[in-house]
Amino acid sequence: MSASSETVEKRLTRMALVRKRFARNKLAVAGLVILVAMFVLAFVGPFFGKHSWDSLDFFNLLQPPSREHFFGTSQIGGDVYALTLRGLQKSLIIGILVAIFSTGLAAIAGGFAGFYGGKVDRSVMWIIDALLVLPSFLIIAVMSPWFRGRTWLIFVVLLAAFGWMITARIIRSATMSLRERDFVRAAIYMGIPARKIVFRHLLPNVASILIIDATLNVGGTILSETGLSYLGFGVQPPDVSLGSLIAEGTASALTYPWLFMFAGAALVLTVLAVSFVGDGLRDAFDPGSAMGKKL
Amino acid sequence: MSNNLIEIRNLAVSFPSEAGVVQAVRDVSLDIRAGEVLGIVGESGSGKTVMSLAMIRLLARTASISGSIIHDGVDLLQLSDDAMSKYRGKEISMIFQDPLSALNPVHTIGHQIIEALQIHSEMNKNDALKRAIELLEIVGIPRPAERAQSYPHEFSGGMRQRVMIALAIANRPKVILADEPTTALDVTVQAQILDLLKTARDMTGAAVVLVTHDLGVVAGLADRVAIMYAGKIVEIGPVEEVFAQPAMPYTIGLLRSIPRIDTVGSSRLTSISGAPVSPINLPKGCAFVPRCPAASDVCTVKTPELVSLSPTRMTACVRQGEIFALQDAGKLFQTGPVHVAPETTSDEVTLEVRGLTKTFPLMKGVLLRRRTGSVYAVDGVDLVLRRGRSLALVGESGCGKTTTLIEILNMVAPESGTISILGRNVAELSRSERLGMRKDLQIVFQDPFASLDPRLPIGDAIAEPLGNFGMSKADQENRVKELLELVGLNQSQASKYPNEFSGGQRQRIAIARALALNPQIVALDEPVSALDVSVRAGVLNLLAELQEKLNLSYLFVSHDLAVVQHVADDIAVMYLGSIVESGPVRDVFAHPKHPYTQALLSAVPIPDPKIERTRTRIILQGELPSPANPPSGCRFHNRCHVRSTLSPELAEKCSVVRPEMLKIGTGSVACHAPLK
Numbered sequence: 001m002s003a004s005s006e007t008v009e010k011r012l013t014r015m016a017l018v019r020k021r022f023a024r025n026k027l028a029v030a031g032l033v034i035l036v037a038m039f040v041l042a043f044v045g046p047f048f049g050k051h052s053w054d055s056l057d058f059f060n061l062l063q064p065p066s067r068e069h070f071f072g073t074s075q076i077g078g079d080v081y082a083l084t085l086r087g088l089q090k091s092l093i094i095g096i097l098v099a100i101f102s103t104g105l106a107a108i109a110g111g112f113a114g115f116y117g118g119k120v121d122r123s124v125m126w127i128i129d130a131l132l133v134l135p136s137f138l139i140i141a142v143m144s145p146w147f148r149g150r151t152w153l154i155f156v157v158l159l160a161a162f163g164w165m166i167t168a169r170i171i172r173s174a175t176m177s178l179r180e181r182d183f184v185r186a187a188i189y190m191g192i193p194a195r196k197i198v199f200r201h202l203l204p205n206v207a208s209i210l211i212i213d214a215t216l217n218v219g220g221t222i223l224s225e226t227g228l229s230y231l232g233f234g235v236q237p238p239d240v241s242l243g244s245l246i247a248e249g250t251a252s253a254l255t256y257p258w259l260f261m262f263a264g265a266a267l268v269l270t271v272l273a274v275s276f277v278g279d280g281l282r283d284a285f286d287p288g289s290a291m292g293k294k295l
Numbered sequence: 296m297s298n299n300l301i302e303i304r305n306l307a308v309s310f311p312s313e314a315g316v317v318q319a320v321r322d323v324s325l326d327i328r329a330g331e332v333l334g335i336v337g338e339s340g341s342g343k344t345v346m347s348l349a350m351i352r353l354l355a356r357t358a359s360i361s362g363s364i365i366h367d368g369v370d371l372l373q374l375s376d377d378a379m380s381k382y383r384g385k386e387i388s389m390i391f392q393d394p395l396s397a398l399n400p401v402h403t404i405g406h407q408i409i410e411a412l413q414i415h416s417e418m419n420k421n422d423a424l425k426r427a428i429e430l431l432e433i434v435g436i437p438r439p440a441e442r443a444q445s446y447p448h449e450f451s452g453g454m455r456q457r458v459m460i461a462l463a464i465a466n467r468p469k470v471i472l473a474d475e476p477t478t479a480l481d482v483t484v485q486a487q488i489l490d491l492l493k494t495a496r497d498m499t500g501a502a503v504v505l506v507t508h509d510l511g512v513v514a515g516l517a518d519r520v521a522i523m524y525a526g527k528i529v530e531i532g533p534v535e536e537v538f539a540q541p542a543m544p545y546t547i548g549l550l551r552s553i554p555r556i557d558t559v560g561s562s563r564l565t566s567i568s569g570a571p572v573s574p575i576n577l578p579k580g581c582a583f584v585p586r587c588p589a590a591s592d593v594c595t596v597k598t599p600e601l602v603s604l605s606p607t608r609m610t611a612c613v614r615q616g617e618i619f620a621l622q623d624a625g626k627l628f629q630t631g632p633v634h635v636a637p638e639t640t641s642d643e644v645t646l647e648v649r650g651l652t653k654t655f656p657l658m659k660g661v662l663l664r665r666r667t668g669s670v671y672a673v674d675g676v677d678l679v680l681r682r683g684r685s686l687a688l689v690g691e692s693g694c695g696k697t698t699t700l701i702e703i704l705n706m707v708a709p710e711s712g713t714i715s716i717l718g719r720n721v722a723e724l725s726r727s728e729r730l731g732m733r734k735d736l737q738i739v740f741q742d743p744f745a746s747l748d749p750r751l752p753i754g755d756a757i758a759e760p761l762g763n764f765g766m767s768k769a770d771q772e773n774r775v776k777e778l779l780e781l782v783g784l785n786q787s788q789a790s791k792y793p794n795e796f797s798g799g800q801r802q803r804i805a806i807a808r809a810l811a812l813n814p815q816i817v818a819l820d821e822p823v824s825a826l827d828v829s830v831r832a833g834v835l836n837l838l839a840e841l842q843e844k845l846n847l848s849y850l851f852v853s854h855d856l857a858v859v860q861h862v863a864d865d866i867a868v869m870y871l872g873s874i875v876e877s878g879p880v881r882d883v884f885a886h887p888k889h890p891y892t893q894a895l896l897s898a899v900p901i902p903d904p905k906i907e908r909t910r911t912r913i914i915l916q917g918e919l920p921s922p923a924n925p926p927s928g929c930r931f932h933n934r935c936h937v938r939s940t941l942s943p944e945l946a947e948k949c950s951v952v953r954p955e956m957l958k959i960g961t962g963s964v965a966c967h968a969p970l971k
Contacts, residue, residue, distance in 0.1 A: 011754040011772060012790035108428060182746035186808070189704050190760040191733035200759070204750040287792030 014204075021284040028280020034273035038266070042088040046294025051079035053086040054238060065258055072258035083240050084262045090220045090235055091242035094156055099217035099274075101160035103167060107210050111198045115179055121172070128165045136162035140228060152235060155228070159221055167213045174206045207285040215278035219271040242267050252261065300469055300502050301327040301350065301387075302417070306362035308345050308354065315575045319345040323362075324601065327470060332496060332503045334517030334534065336510060336549075338571050338827040342526040343506045347472045348402060350504075351387050352379045366470075385415045388463040392475040398447040404431070404458050405443030408465055415466045430461040433498070451918050453484035457491060464495050471495070474506045481691040481854065483915045486898040489516055490914060508828055510553055511857075511900025514538060515907040522546050523580035525572050528601055532608030534904045542610045542618055543563035545829075546588045548628050552832035554861035556884070556899045557906060563839065564832035564861065565628040570797035571827055581613065586829075588628055589618060595854070645816050645848040646680040646703070646736075650712035652916040653698050657923060670923045672698040674872035675712070678850075680816065680865075685842065685849035687859040687880065689895075690869035693919050696852050699869075700818055704738060717815065734764060737809035741821040743801035747793040753804050754789030760811045778807040782837060799830030803837065810841065818850045823858060835862055856899045860884055868892045871930045872922055878962020886971055889962040890937040929954050929967065941968055 012020065022028055050068060051057060055075040057069070065072045071080035113124035138160060147154055178184060179202070187197050203210070225235065227244045235241040242263050251261030283289040308320040320342040327333055337343040348354050352371060365462055366386065371379065383389075391397040399407060410428035412418055418426070431439035434457040447455060456476060463471050475493065477485040489512065496503050502703045505517055511521050514534060520546065521531040530543040541547045550791035551565035567584040578584065580595040587594065591614065599611040608719050612618060643715040652675055657668040660826070673695045680686045702709055709723030716736055717720070724732060747756055757778055758771045766774065776786040782803040793801055802822060809817055822838065825833040839862060842849060853859050859866060860880060867877040868891065876889040887893040894913040901907045915934050920926055926933050932949040941949070944970055954965045 011775060011786075012752065014750075014752055014755050017752055017790060042334075182740040183740060183748040186738065186740065186746055188757070189561050189733065189736075189738050190763060190808075190812075191730045192759065192763050196763075201748050201751070205748070207750070287750060 018281075018284045025280040025283060027276050028283075031273040031276025031280065034269060035277060037225050038088065038270055038273065039092060039207055042085050042092055045085045046082055049079060049082045049085070051082050053079065053082035053240070055079070064123045064256075071262045072256075074259060080258055080262060083245060084242075084266060087240045087242040087245045087263060088266050088270075090152070090240075091225070091267070094159070094225055094241070095218040095222040095270065096220040097156045098159045098163065098272075099214045101156065102163040103210055103214040105160065106164040106167035106171055106213065107203055107206075108198075109164070110168035111202050111206075112174050112194075113168070114175030115194060115198050115202060116170040117176070117179075124168070124172070128168055128249060131162065132165050135167055137228075155225075155235075159225065159228075163217065163221075170209055171290070174209065175202045178202055178205055208282050211282045212287075215275045218274045219267070222267060222270070277280055298329050299326040300329050301344075302363075302365040303327075303350070304363045304365070306346065306349060306360070306364065308342070308349055308358055308360050308905040310355070310358050312575065316557065317574050318526055318577060319358075319574055320349065321577075323526075323528055325528060325531070327502050327504060329469070330496075330500050330502055331518045332505060332516050334513035335504060335523060336508065336513055336520060337505045337523035338508060338829060340525075340571055340574055341523040342574070343523050344474055346523075347389075347474055347504060347506050351383055351469075351472060352376070353383075353389075369590075381415075384411055384468070385466045386468055387470045387472060388466070389461050390456070390459050390471065390473040390476045392478055394452060394459045395447065397459055398455060399483055400447050403444050403446055404450070408443070408462055411462050411465045415738075419514055421594055426465075427461075430465055431458070431541040433450040433464075434458070434461045434495075435487075436461075452480055453487060453918050456480065456484075456488050460488075460491055460495055464499050464501070466763055467499050468501050470502045471499075472504045472506070475508070477512065478507070478509070481919070482856070482898040483691065483894060484918055485512075485900075485911060486914050489900075490517065490912075496767065503799070506699065509900065510538075510550065510902035511826075511907065514902045514904045522549070525577060525884040526574055527582065527611060529583070529599075529611045530609070531601070532604070536605075536608060538902070538904050542608070542615055543583075543603055543612045544589050544618060545583050546590075547618075548586075550855060550902065551628060552829055553902055554835065554857045555901060555903070556830075556860050556896065557901050557903075561565075563836050566833035566836055567628070567829045568833070570830055581611075589614060614897055619880075644679055644684040645682050646678065646686075646850060647715040648676060648678040648699075648703065648712065649715075651676040651678075651699060651702060651709050652711045653695075653702055654710060668923060671872050671925060672922055673702065674925075676867075676869070676872075677877075678867055678874075680848050680850055682815070682848055683842070683846045683853050684864040685862055686850040686867060687853060687863035687866045689856060689866055691857055691895075691919055693922065694827060694869045695872040695922070697820065697870050699854070700738075700820060700850070700852050704736065704818060706732060706736075735811065735814050736816045736818065737814040738818040738820060739802070739805050739809050739822050742825045743798055743805050744793075744825070746805050747801055747808075749793055752790050752792055753796070756804065757789075757811055758792075760808065764780045764812060774811065778804060778811055780843070781810065782807045782832075785817075797830070798826045799834055802826060802834050806834075806837065806841070810845070813845075814847070816848045816850060818852070820852045821854070822851075824853070824855060831858075838862060846870050856884075856896060868895065871920065871925055873930065874956065874965065875931065876962060876964045876966075877956075878960070882961045888959060888962065888968050888969040888971065890935050890970065891931050893970060894936060926950075928952055929965075937968060937970070 049070065057073060057079065058077050060069060060073045061077050062075055063069060069079050069081060071084055074080060081274045109124050113121040184197060184201055187201055223243050225241060235244060245263035246260060246267065249263060253260040300745050303323060303325040306320055306323045310317040310319060335343045349360060354360065360372055371382065398410055398525060405424065405427050408430060409423040410638045412423045412426055428439045428443055431443060436442050436454060436457055450458065473617050476492065477488050480488060486822060492503060493516065505513065507513060517534050519532065520534045520537050522543065523529065524545050530537060530541065530546045537546065538550065541550055548565060548567040551584060552567055567586050572582050580597055581599050584590045584594045593613050597613050599613045601609045601611045604610045651673055653673040654669040656666045657670060658664045659667040660872045676699055678686060688699065703714055706721045706724065713720055713722065716732055750964065754775050757775050761774055762772045776788055779786045779789060784800065784803055796804065823834050826834060833859065841847060851859065851863055863880050865878065866883050867874050867878045868889065870891050876883060876887065876892045883892060884896060887896055897913045913936055915936065928950040932938055938946050938949055948967050954967050956963045956965045960967055
């Protein structure tokens, strides 16, 4: 006891511990590096290309990758390199923002409904059930004239608003059982306000569900965004996203693979990096995982 | 030897796990003799249950077993599963800890006994039914013919355990394995079941293997006792001899560390340092070395074998010869200083409860729910707690002691009655005053595995209440260090998660968190009952030490009278929602005035075979009635053992008039015919 108390190390708070445990996980750090690299590529990369995404090179239609066009050209002479990066910009932001918004909303709504119970629970559940019953595509279609011409970020809000309900229900039932545990009762008897109990005790204990949900949401959103584009809204042609590039390129995947391959690879890499980061975060939060403990 | 029913030789059981191989049982050799009661004592993880399951071959398929278990010339471990089925229930039968999960909920009790009978013998349905009813009668089920048609959920815990015993003795087995048969039961019911086990043994002549962690139970029932630690038997011998003069340091420590109800005056208990070892990656040599005060260099190298100490006893200790001498010198384990009950206690009342009542509505109907009645969980409870003293609230499960505690902690106006904390009536508190009051009243929960947030490092957990009441970050750091040291933990452990601590350490952390705000009253809800026997003493000693140092008032809720005897100054005995007797612990324990208190005290087993076997025990009839439908008059009258000795008029009064609390001597009692 005396030996170690002389070399008193500073007490680490939970956030410091989570950061430390995350940093120990090589795969998770690699995922984070890849993700940052993707952002850098998406926003800095276009300056190194020789063509902009909206200029057409009519002399080179459907050409394979070359020095002039790094990723080849499309049917109408668009530069696939510039298009892919343009799509990546949109899709990265849409995917990650929607995942964060919808999982965050689910966590807050589910966490408070589960903790308070009673009236709060009933009203949150009523909203959830109402949103689940309403066909979201129909509502978006009805509202789309109003959105036309406005910033595509509204689109992010809409996608998040229609995607959080099921996770919120899961979080609610998980917090309801956690609420009965002694450590929550201890916090109540210590006079800790409800808001802090939810954020400090309840949500960290359901972090695994939240992280998995957010991770899956990133990939799912990037792909489903294309579906909404058909309704004339979100990312509109001639503007592109990874989703629309993949949708268009799939048909010629075997004959003109470069139309599809680069956008597809960018998507796979993004989703992979996000899931590495997610796994790392989950292990960092979970004291029982062997991954975080290993030195 | 011909009188050995079962000979276990070099039994080893291990399980694969992600962390490594779990060596649950290591090289155990043991004989079970015909007609004896063999107690197997050990803490959780010592391998006692695994060993008994190995005898009846009920271990998981992943277990790898080696060695032999010879019964009647047959090695049970070599039998096929089909062949083994002929032994299970017929030759060796089992009584499980939890009688609810051991009985099939969709079949009647009678059906289950008939099934057990017909499997092992050619018996027609009628004969089997007759025999089943006979068995139910033997185990003391009232109206057996009728009750045979009932389902397990219609029985109480004690009654279910009786049914389990009926099942176990149905085929007149040679060996009955009883795995913690009374752990899930209340003391008064435990006494009934232990009595029944004795009867069952006498009737069938079977050997009983009693697996338990409770040394008191062993002292009363067993002929021989085997102490297990980390998968090995460390000491075995006749109960009287082992209890009188244990030879293995672990046994010595264990026997001295348990609080006893019969010791007058409260001495500090001997505590064994550390926590039970995990059966993964066991160290070389003796597994007890890290906790042993007598360990020497030899112990870390040489694994002690179980060798004869005398013709009847065996011990596994390298230094067994020397230990005897050391033990007599009384220097083996250090005992804490004697706890002197504060003579100069101030009369300042810190917590006062008057006429507290809490009812839960009984609802009926599916669409239109209406209240059809009330469950009187707490019905007129009075408590007075003074500064620097401990008040124990004692009673069996379902008597309302936890509800009382929760009502106090909620700090809101009760349904009726008053709760005053530090002289303030909680009903008159404003929101912010109530928050401030929370500083003064903190709680330590029963289960330290549930009361700490698994995802919050313990330093953060202890700092949480501090931050909540506006302490600066730097002050928080100092206070966390101070608190960890106060409860005997190392401050460098502050950045660890709760799962890296043992049960005893976690309870220390929970105590540190409760003390963070310098409370004046600490509510302790069964603070040691979830802990292993050998670490209980350490926590109890810590609590006593803290009370002296910080002048705390403890509200101690417990069902364990031996622990209460040890830590409390005053006691309030609760039965079915109301207090039946209260007063200073010393007086109440020495001269109980309420028949229930008397029965409760006599039901607690004493870990000393000489005393335990000679004292007379009052065995109460029946079990705690439902609080939804309490008996009229004195709520205890239908179970009272004194009532039958009273005059008819007085006995009639008991069943009609509810007794008031009357002051007699130093205490108060609610009884029409108080003892003495």
